[in-house]
Amino acid sequence: MEVVAALRNDFQILVWLPVDHQDGQHRLFHILRGQDVQVQHVDMPILRRSLINARGLMRMLRLAPRMVTMMKASQADQVYLMTSACLLLAPLARLARIRQATVHLQEPWGARESVLLRQLARFTHRRIAITKTVAQSTGMAQDQISVIENAVPRLSAANPPRKLDLGADCEQRIRYVVASRWVAVKGHETLLQAWEAAACPGTLYILGSAPAGPQGLDMARLVAQHVTQPDTVKIIGQVDSPQDWFESVDAMILPTDAVEGCGLVPIEGFRHAKPAIVSDSGGPAEVVSHGKDGWIFETKDVVALADILRSNTKNKLSAMGVEGRQKYEEKYTPERFTQTLREEMSGVLLGH
Structure with missing residues (x-):
């Protein structure tokens, strides 16, 4: 289009x-x-x-x-x-x-x-x-x-994204969203292991779904296997308006374990003035400037991702989001x- x-x-x-x-x-x-x-x-x-x-x-x-x-x-x-x-x-x-x-x-x-x-x-x-x-x-x-x-198309003035009522989650806790297919190469297991290693530092929302066939992941089983505080991970599944979720969280995460050609998710995050945490999987790492509008960690490096999650604050992520929004206007x-x-x-x- x-x-x-x-x-x-x-x-x-x-x-x-x-x-x-x-x-x-x-x-x-x-x-x-x-x-x-x-x-x-x-x-x-x-x-x-x-x-x-x-x-x-x-x-x-x-x-x-x-x-x-x-x-x-x-x-x-x-x-x-x-x-x-x-x-x-x-x-x-x-x-x-x-x-x-x-x-x-x-x-x-x-x-x-x-x-x-x-x-x-x-x-x-x-x-x-x-x-x-x-x-x-x-x-x-x-x-x-x-x-x-x-x-990435501009947000519609006629139908703008809406802030979701996530009041049941503690307002002081950082909110992250991961949006991708539920298959092994998308890095969900790496993310959940890092989430546990970082002592479940906020609330993690998981969007997407598993494709039919043996490649699809059982996300509920994966969370139960790796996370000792499962109430900090919310499995949302498919949604009609991902933009509402991007608008409502503090940062995006794209933990892909394999090569990604495009960095669409971080670009969408920048459009909403949200920073992105991505693996050095190719396309996404081309989009993010480490330490400025997001973070880049080595693919499958659970310790590095945990360190990033552990060190973040809402104020730091908000400032990074401003940088991301400026990059969106300049490049995307x-x-x-x-x-x-x-x-x-x-x-x-x-x-x-």
Whole structure:
């Protein structure tokens, strides 16, 4: 949506959404339609991990001729691929004689998948990565990729976040929120171990949910296993308005144990003038300035995270939040994203 908003005044845009991965409500389709953007559902060859097998590859190959025909019929000057998983469309765009292709890299590449993706990316004329971490994971030269950090929409004046009534919790205790999927790599176990080591220094709210299947965590069991004061940890689950929670706490925590491509959670915290405590997992550590607008600890370092939690005060976190809000205004607003992306894409308008 941010890309469409940034480019729609300069380009006539047609959005193709894949048919093989829908949420059941077609929310993105209806949002785009509601903003008068041309949008269609198209059966496209998308490089999903579940399709990297003989049957999946044969299906994608069967879709290729139709995609070339559709691209030719679109008479597009540019194909904009919104994720690495769309990169099979890059060589097809060449076959359709479309002048330029851009790929927007949203996630870090693993060592094995980068071998294929790097070859496909060579069919694009422009590569944009959301962080340095993502750019470096491709193994491509720095001068072959531009880094344009994601924006977070401004808070709505018409529907502003509301302060939640958390009065049952002691007002003097620091309130933290962690918001992510409940899977092992998101670092919940590291956080809960550090929480216990720091003598449960406040109230910890856990947002999110476990995905279906063996990867999902039993959060209640994890809390019972590691925390001797379980009343200091509130398992909230999925919420309709995470913004209300971000507005109501003192700081955000993102304790990821694995590489994160994007630092979305700390950026959202900065928008609310809340500091962020993050692991040095890549994207989030690019967002936070240690000791100024948050804290960075070494991945899986329970002792370091406990020390941070133990040393914090409400006044210290409030001052850090002011710094974070200033950084949001300088680097992560939709206006900044629009300006930067339009400058990056100006070569298309100029015929370069």
